[in-house]
Amino acid sequence: MLIYFSMVLISALKGYICLPTQACIWSNRTLNVVDSCPTTKEETIKAARIKRCDGIARSQNCTKPSQFKYHCIYSFRQKMFVEVCSVETDVHGVCIVYDTRFSKIQPVYNIKCRDISAACPESYLSTEGHLYATCPGLMNLTMYDMTGKNNNPENPENNEQ
Template structure:
């Protein structure tokens, strides 16, 4: 039973990890005037940011997903370079706020020919509809999308819990059957012993002429 509880807690941790704040990101925040405008310049800035140095310390995501981001921080147009948990974004824009990623659902980025339906949060700055000047809505939500690669891990955990639960349930049924059978055997044995005692008592009665 304790193992099942621990596995359930693991599932909760995994499925909510993408929505948790990442305190270590605060140490990497740097206000910038402009984000890189190409994949090549992004790679250069990412190398300078060196998020890998803290990747092993953070507990927000897999170390390989603690990546360079350049995102708006608010509606005033401020931009920040930061190391944060990389995740897939579907059709909307993303913002960095208070050590976590948030999405702006008022902008359907996927309707633009320059914006794919799905993209990594670390690439959001490359798509013009998501530039800070276009983020005019205050409607933001926490990012709760699960990184695609992690979905396989989540599925494996669910299967593991199901299998473990089935095994424990089967063992419980088996133990119950064994205990029930043992109880019946003891009862039967007691009845047999009682009958033998009665017969012995009858045989021990004095024979009268």
């Protein structure tokens, strides 16, 4: 409980999204690569019905069943769009991706909504992110974009941020 509270407080202070700190292996089990994501709410409802996250939600132990929902999102590691059942979260000010290594939705700290388009709201639900303008640069993400730190050992000046 203390870890979760600390994570919420730090996220609130930074103005970033609040995401679970724990991996959810149940999410990776539901992952399917897709050519594209739904472009309307109606298409999203249909895709969610086909994916059936509500059935898996009762079995998983990552979150409350009501928060385990359909997402169509860019996968950082696979470099493709995926449909996945994952924890629905409030997103504030940044773009998000799905990271199969950590089995969860991750913020992209160096790509902020305010820097890209009026079509990307400052706050939105992770389950609706695909309905807004695609965050630019997702196809070329680096660990620096994901963490905000340059982990290049040959250039230690960039490691301090």
